[in-house]
Amino acid sequence: MSAERLHHAVEKLKHNGIRMTPQRRAILSYLMETITHPTADEIFKEIEPEYPNMSVATVYNNLKLFKEVGLVRELTYGDVSSRFDGNMSDHYHCICTICGRIVDFDRPPIARLEQEAQQSTGFLISSHRLEFYGTCDLCEKAEH
CATH class of the missing domain: 3.30.1490.190 (Ferric-uptake regulator, C-terminal dimerisarion domain)
Structure with missing residues (x-):
């Protein structure tokens, strides 16, 4: 993962008046590192051991927030769970x-x-x- 990409994302959140929590940073960092287009549940399973008090709702809420700010893309394919892409370039x-x-x-x-x-x-x-x-x-x- 490019530290520069994460830094840019954190700055974009700050610019929008959104404070950076450890859980938020972990979710964002995971999305910036992965190329697998995970579901919210997959993200939760990956970072939950590091944040055992975090709920899956926290992941969903942060993904919604990241999407609204333009940091992630939601990929929907019919009835299958949404997947999330931290690569915002055209591809x-x-x-x-x-x-x-x-x-x-x-x-x-x-x-x-x-x-x-x-x-x-x-x-x-x-x-x-x-x-x-x-x-x-x-x-x-x-x-x-």
Whole structure:
């Protein structure tokens, strides 16, 4: 994890009048370090041993706060639990249809496609989401 990214996130929270608690820092730090796109429950299970008095509600409340401030992205896929991404750069995802694993697919955003959609529909396009679905390497190996 880049200490600079964490520092920037902490400063953004301070700028928004949000104080930094040890639990909040632990949740934020975990999200900045991981590339696994965890659920709130997974985050709770990872950091709970360090903070045994913390509740899962604390994790949910902080994730909501981080999302509102623009520090994390919530990834929703139908009925499956939301997953959270601490990487706010424009990037795409590959999602395993068997285990639900999500992997970043870092490519430049397709800005031209947004412009075409805007011209074609008259919408003022603010963003887009592109996802690729298939079987991850781990599930593929398990099947053979």
